[in-house]
Amino acid sequence: MYGSESKVKLIDIAHSRTGDKGNSLNISLIPYNEDDYEWLGEKVTANKVKEHLKNIVKGKVTRYDLPNIRAYNFVCENSLMGGVTTSLAIDTHGKSISSALLEMEIKTPSK
Secondary structure (H helix, E strand, C coil): CCCCCCEEEHHHCEECCEEEECCEEEEEEEECCHHHHHHHHHHCCHHHHHHHCCCCCCCCEEEEEEHHHCEEEEEECCCCCCCCCCCCCCCCCCCCHHHHHHCCEEECCCC
16 A cells, blocks of 8 residues: 555544643544554654644653554643633644644555
C-alpha cells in the first residue's frame, strides 16, 4: 500500500477528536484501518506530538495507548492559554487542534 521512504499526513490515515479539562487538552488519534495501529504508534510519539504542536502545547505531552479500541490519546498540559473560562484564544476548547495534529507528516512503513 505504501511506497518505501514515502511520507503521509495523518489526516490521510486517521481521524481525531479533542476534549478539554481546564488548561489541558486531550487529542485522540484513531487510524481508519486497524492494521495501521502498531506502526502509527511507532511514528507518533508523545515527543513528536509535542514538537509538532510546539507553538500551542507549552506543557508535557503524555500518550496513552488504547489497544482494545486501536487508538491513542494524547494529554497535552498547558495548552489552552489558561483554560476555557480564562483564555483569550478564539478556540478556547481547542477543538481545532486535532486538525493541526492531523497535518503531521510521518514516514510510511516499507512494504
